[in-house]
Amino acid sequence: RASGPASASQSRIKIGAKMDGTITAMQATLHYEAGAFQGSPMGPGCMTVFTPYDVENLYVEGFDVVVNKPKVAAYRAPGAPQSEFAAEMAVNELAKKIGMDPIEFRLKNAAKEGTQTIYGPKLKVVGLVACLEAAKSSPHYNAPIPENVGRGLAAGFWFNIGGQSSVIINLNPDGTGTIIEGSPDIGGSRASMQMMAAEILGVAPSSLNPIVADTEHVAYNQTTGGSRTTFATGMAVVEAAEDIVEQLKARAAAMWNVTAEQVDFTDGVAHNLSGEDQLTLAEICASAEKTGGQISGRANINARGAGPSFAVHICDIKVDKETGKTDVVRYTAIQDAGKAIHPSYVEGQFQGGAVQGIGWALNEEYVYSKDGIMENAGFLDYRIPLASDLPEIEAIIVEVPNSFHPFGVRGVGETGIIPPLAAVGTAVAEAIGQPISSLPCSPPKILKLLMAAH
Structure with a gap:
């Protein structure tokens, strides 16, 4: 009663690119549920959806939709995971279509110092390129993909505040x-x-x-x-x-x-x-x-001068095609912290964000009756990840200092929940050979996709 759910959303993404991998235009139409009263995190969703990319032509529409459900509340990086999930899935699909490695595709179009954001300011020095390079050289990305396992990668952005x-x-x-x-x-x-x-x-x-x-x-x-x-x-x-x-x-x-x-x-x-x-x-x-x-x-x-933060996550997932059950085999979270004041706590933030995002992508879902009453209001029916469900989340701290802070600090708390949705979604899609367009990737949904394909 003291809080509320994160906002459900529907997103439509269109991206145009040349065959050399240069993105020419990006368009998004984003619908966010507000619940019974207006006020969804549609604004941050629009701000963040395409910010990892330096693209001249951008168009984003956002809609705050009132529905017969409980009022939504802020949830880690409110609004950003939903929109960036859709954008990153489309980016991965486009990279595959033109035959480019997903990291190389992102490096060619990555936001950097001087990039004009859709929400106003030009970026100062930021760490997305450094995160992508760290991912490219990471042991995880260079390891062979095991049999019956899919690998996904996604970037994420959060603006941070002071x-x-x-x-x-x-x-x-x-x-x-x-x-x-x-x-x-x-x-x-x-x-x-x-x-x-x-x-x-x-x-x-x-x-x-x-x-x-x-x-x-x-x-x-x-x-x-x-x-x-x-x-x-x-x-x-x-x-x-x-x-x-x-x-x-x-x-x-x-x-x-x-x-x-x-x-x-x-x-x-x-x-x-x-x-x-x-x-x-x-x-x-x-x-x-x-x-x-x-x-x-x-x-x-x-x-003033909160430095924005970028992250890149890599995920390997194995899918049991008889049951639809998913297992996270390996996971790496890479993020720019500016300066990690307490490195082990920074790693903890990376890992916590990743686990929340994995839960969102694989299992977590509110189920409502036709009257807008939640039907799974307990942890027996609302499945969150346990320590026993996941491997150790490998954390790689990238440090590109924020010049506005005496020690170069950037906030790290929220960015980490954004990339997991598309990293997991892409990994599942690769494992089953079918596109993923909605979350969570729960066993019934996976089985339905597999049955439809056959």
């Missing part, structure tokens, strides 16, 4: 500290805040305690969403830490009777540039009572 974030960093007399931020941690972001602050202050991350607080303790933060937290709140953490560095220099200058301009601060140590004196961060904090009181830094920002 927004308002507020942070306070308080230092203690012993040199430890507390990072107070207002972005709920749903993917490991506290550790990333800890690491960014520690990098600026030149201390061990373990000496800083990150706390997610409410607006009684820290100023307003926008929600954790839009792949914004490590980018925007991380930027606020960096600014608050830099505020502290300036204060540390001023305190050290007061202790040495020099100006702050005569003090340098590197690797957690203040250096007197007019002499040989040094003070550690902990030593300055220990004397804070004598130099003006305890030390706190703060930042209240509205972050």
Whole structure:
């Protein structure tokens, strides 16, 4: 009752290309279910559908359709998986028709710095080409395709957002500290805040305690969403830490009777540039009572310049042609993170997005009665992937820094759910020798396709 389903959709894609692989035009008509009231994620679907491609002629129509079903709600990268599934399936079909490798086809038409997006801005430096090259040289793509297995590949794009974030960093007399931020941690972001602050202050991350607080303790933060937290709140953490560095220099200058301009601060140590004196961060904090009181830094920002993120996924699927059952044999997720602050958490985001997308592509489906009542409102009837269903998701982190962030961060949370739909759909199509035009690729649907073919 507190949420709702992702938006069901119908998409029609037309793509024109020369026989040398140059895409000349792309057209999409996208219909998104809103539920009983208007407001589907049709907008982001239109924004993202063709953004992985540098094509001069683009035309996209989007329709927000009210139907007798529950109101839809946001679901990871809302609107993008639906439209990009249709576009990527068409791209794969076209590459096959003209006899080009799907990676080479995408490399020939890939979005890059200067590409004009359909939703407005020209792209800055982005990592799609680097992701495609990483896929091309990956062990997975170069491995032979096993018997009775289909292989699929797809790209994905999410624009990411910035927004308002507020942070306070308080230092203690012993040199430890507390990072107070207002972005709920749903993917490991506290550790990333800890690491960014520690990098600026030149201390061990373990000496800083990150706390997610409410607006009684820290100023307003926008929600954790839009792949914004490590980018925007991380930027606020960096600014608050830099505020502290300036204060540390001023305190050290007061202790040495020099100006702050005569003090340098590197690797957690203040250096007197007019002499040989040094003070550690902990030593300055220990004397804070004598130099003006305890030390706190703060930042209240509205972050701009969220770097968009691209991903490329490769999927191998085996299909039992007697039952229609599908098994994911191998899966690789490649994505541009800008800079992976905490690499293992970044890999976790890649893997989590891939698993959600695989579930969407293979099994997950709401079943409604003619009266708009959901008939499979439980996990016995609504099948999501289990750890035992899948191989390890191989993650390859590509780092093409976002120049608008001090450490080059791009949001990574949402892009990973977008490529799996078409990667899985293409793999299933290759395995059964029949086109896939709708999801999920559940056993009854696969059997129906196989029976129709024979």
